[in-house]
Amino acid sequence: MSNRLSSYFNASQELRQLSNKVDQLLALQRHYEQIAPPPLVRASHVMQIDQQALVIAADNGTVAAKLRQLAPGFTQLFQNRGYEITGIQIRVQVVLPITTRPPRPPSLSAIGRQQLVDFTVKLQDSPLKTALQRLAKNKK
DSSP: OHHHHHHHHTTSHHHHHHHHHHHHHHHHHHHHHHHSOHHHHHTEEEEEEETTEEEEEESSHHHHHHHHHHHHHHHHHHHHTTOOOOEEEEEEOOOOOOOOOOOOOOOOOHHHHHHHHHHHHHSOSSHHHHHHHHHHHOOO
8 A cells, every 4th residue: 555655745846845745744744853942842833844944833832832932942852853954933823622512411210200200399480490391391
């Protein structure tokens, strides 16, 4: 499978360039993960290399501020590893959490419903009694 995929990427100049760019970004990401503190790595990633400036995307402004403080040191560390990087730009790229439906509240069992009915009989007329009766009738 790997050979077929690489031969596909080598089939055209454009795909070969794209594959090389992806390989370069993956290598930069791996080096970034080795030099940056783990909490910052979890909240940021290498985005691109534009000329000789490395662009790192931060998940929020706080992470971006800390990365901006560390950027000169990171530049030196990347240069020590053989990369021709003259500077690092930090961009905030907010990652929105995946929204999921809230879990459906569990429904009352038949016994639970009957116990509510029995309990409401003992109550005086009130908003509580009305709410409990409505809950007992609800069969979701």
